[in-house]
Amino acid sequence: MALAASARSVRVKARHSRHPASAAIPVLFSDAALEPASFDDLPGWKQDNVAAALSAFRRSCAMNAKKGDIIKPARPLFVALKPICARAARLPRHPGEHRARAFFGHEFSPYVISSIGQKAGFLTGYYEPEVEGSRTRTPEFTAPLYRRPPDLIIQAPPSNGQPSNRGPAFRREGGALVPYYERGAIEDGVLKDRGLEVAWVRDPADAFFAQIQGSIRVRLPDGGVVRLNYDGHNGQPYTPIGRLLVERGLVPREKMSMDAIRAYIAAHPEEGRELMRENRSFIFFREATELKADDGAVGAQGLPLVAQRSIAVDKRIHAYGTPFYIAASLPTGQAGALEPFQHLMIAQDTGSAIVGPARADIFFGAGAEAGSISGRIQNPGRFIILLPRSLDPARHSVPLPPVRPARVDSDTVSEVP
Incomplete structure (x- = not known):
């Protein structure tokens, strides 16, 4: 039977205790349903490369230890992961499949998680584009990628040390704060000649999709590679241009993909340019000099992402480092054929379009093939969240310090952010 996670908390009044007279019981997840599951019943669990997921999990643990939770005070799940992370750190560097699988089985309990009233979650994919380009403008490379402008003022504070999306x-104009320039103004040259161009690419569509993905590899004429990662946004609303193509009857809904969008823009250059400008959102980049050649793009947790092991989740609901087992049929085969996708994933990224307890963006790696695959993913999937065994979902809290018998006072219910 599913356990509905309440968006509210209950205050418990304790008698004859050294603890405060009332202590809030924090919720695990809002607007979510949890149903107990079994590792033995997870399709593909025994065949998955769990050791790869353990490696990603340990990197998330190390980052969590440095930066803490992005929400204060730290959420129950984040707190419950700490001792597990300590035990994970004591495992051998390469523990092997059997030991890795035993570790997750011993430390966690699986629960199917879904939005209340919905049976399945929803999956999309993303990737890191790789295109040819130059550090300077040339007759061949004329589409700029911009670094973060010094006059950009983002109101939202950084998340876990990373820029918020x-x-x-805003920017200042005559002493007043005004909304930052939208895409059309930037493409028309309002930032031109300010030394903000970090690289140049051949096709404006490549620059556009790099902003959607939040990262790009620019391969230089000398063979070198410039790695660029997200470093801020203009605060304007994001409009999915694929949705516009479907609504206007230009691409059938069942054929919508990133490849379909690119094909339309290539076949209709003028209309494609205007279509891209309808997405007023604009992204700025920084050069990620800390990345090695084979590292994935840096996610919101501040770590290089791992292809088919890292997912972006709703950071307001889920803590970074949380393990999820994803079971779905995705169009990852030849010509988009459906194939089983059954992998243990680690929450290491987020995105403004990733909303809800059973919603994830799967990172598929870098390059054209990863882009083609990720652009096809718009599929339902089964989300199994691995919760530390110390958590009791029925109470929606970590165990509180022992107290004498207490009563629940229904008049002291309060909201928990």
Whole structure:
């Protein structure tokens, strides 16, 4: 039977205790349903490369230890992961499949998680584009990628040390704060000649999709590679241009993919340019000099992402480092054929379009093939969240310090952010 996670908390009044007279019991998840599951019943669990997921999990643990939770006070799940992370750190560097699988089985309990009233979650994919380009403008490379402008003021504070991708953004004009320039103004040259171009690429569509993905590899004429990662946004609303193509009857809904969008833009250059400008959102980049050649793009947790092991989740609901087992049929085969996708994933990223307890963006790696695959993913999936065994979902809290018998006072219910 599913356990509905309440968006509210209950205050418990304790008698004859050294603890405060009332202590809030924090919720695990809001607007979610949890149903106990078994590792033995997870399709593909025994065949999955769990050791790869353990490696990603340990990197998330190390980052969590440095930066803490993005929400204060730290959420129950984040707190419950700490001792598990300590035990994970004591495992051998390469523990092997059997030991890795035993570790997750011993430390966690699986629960199917879904939005209340919905049976399945929803999956999309993303990737890191790789295109040819130059550090300077040339007759061949004329589409700029911009670094973060010094006059950009983003109201939302950084998340876990990383720039926020939510909230309004401003600039000062005559002493007043005004909304930052939208895409059309930037493409028309309002930032031109300010030394903000970090690289140049051949096709404006490549620059556009790099902003959607939040990262790009620019391969230089000398063979070198410039790695660029997200470093801020203009605060304008994001409009999915694929949705516009479907609504206008230009691409059938069942054939919508990133490849379909690119094909339309290539076949209709003028209309494609205007279509892209309808997405007023604009993204700025920084050069990620800390990344090695084979590292994935840096996610919101501050770690290089791992192909088919890292997912972006709703950071307001889920803590970074949380393990999820994803079971779905995705169009990852030849010509988009459906194939089983059954992998243990680690929450290491987020995105403004990733909303809800059973919603994830799967990172598929870098390059054209990863882009083609990720652009096709718009599928339902089964989300199994692995919860530390110390958590009791029925109470929606970590165990509180022992107290004498207490009563629940229904008049002291309060909201928990």
